[in-house]
Amino acid sequence: xxxxxxxxxxxxxxxxxxxxxxxxxxxxxxxxxxxxxxxxxxxxxxxxxxxxxxxxxxxxxxxxxxxxxxxxxxxxxxxxxxxxxxxxxxxxxxxxxxxxxxxxxxxxxxxxxxx
Amino acid sequence: xxxxxxxxxxxxxxxxxxxxxxxxxxxxxxxxxxxxxxxxxxxxxxxxxxxxxxxxxxxxxxxxxxxxxxxxxxxxxxxxxxxxxxxxxxxxxxxxxxxxxxxxxxxxx
Numbered sequence: 001x002x003x004x005x006x007x008x009x010x011x012x013x014x015x016x017x018x019x020x021x022x023x024x025x026x027x028x029x030x031x032x033x034x035x036x037x038x039x040x041x042x043x044x045x046x047x048x049x050x051x052x053x054x055x056x057x058x059x060x061x062x063x064x065x066x067x068x069x070x071x072x073x074x075x076x077x078x079x080x081x082x083x084x085x086x087x088x089x090x091x092x093x094x095x096x097x098x099x100x101x102x103x104x105x106x107x108x109x110x111x112x113x114x115x
Numbered sequence: 116x117x118x119x120x121x122x123x124x125x126x127x128x129x130x131x132x133x134x135x136x137x138x139x140x141x142x143x144x145x146x147x148x149x150x151x152x153x154x155x156x157x158x159x160x161x162x163x164x165x166x167x168x169x170x171x172x173x174x175x176x177x178x179x180x181x182x183x184x185x186x187x188x189x190x191x192x193x194x195x196x197x198x199x200x201x202x203x204x205x206x207x208x209x210x211x212x213x214x215x216x217x218x219x220x221x222x223x224x
Binding site: 003004031033035041042043044045048050056091093095102103104105106107108109 | 121147149151158159160161164201203205206210211212213214215216217
């Protein structure tokens with residue numbers, strides 16, 4: 001079956017513009033995560049959705065970042081007024097509930113470059 | 116704060132040599148720990164989790180609560196093991212994971 005997909009694969013934007021990154025999780029997976037992968041920073045947790053529960057937004061670095069998940073499936077990460085330090089690879093992952101909750105399946109990522 | 120520390124950014128070994136990738140975590144209860152791997156131009160994927168006590172691709176990892184460590188080991192490294200390795204721990208309850216900064220393993224012929 002299809003894995004986690006993300007679009008676009010690459011995004012170049014000018015400083016100050018807004019961007020939207022999309023994630024399509026594996027069908028049936030209840031949990032969805034966003035991470036940011038930067039050189040020298042490893043993988044940084046951003047936000048976590050689990051079923052109908054309120055999302056865990058504790059990793060969002062500023063109020064310029066927001067995310068939503070519609071219908072328990074597709075998720076969009078929005079970055080407003082982008083800054084150069086936002087340049088990174090943004091990874092989405094999904095996982096099933098229960099025992100498989102921690103086995104996260106990652107997408108290919110969106111490489112964001114802010115010029 | 117709960118942390119995962121991977122002290123080595125790069126580890127370079129020759130084929131056939133033993134390899135150990137270090138991971139230490141901040142103590143908090145009974146952690147669930149994992150190793151994820153990212154091969155070149157591939158997606159990040161789960162390699163192993165400590166509760167399963169499996170050996171995957173010849174790799175093993177033992178949880179040492181006394182030393183708060185979860186080092187990844189393989190007795191004989193292969194060139195195809197070259198990749199980026201991330202140690203991670205579960206953050207309290209729920210599926211959220213805290214990742215280390217990663218160690219790049221390079222296995223030379």
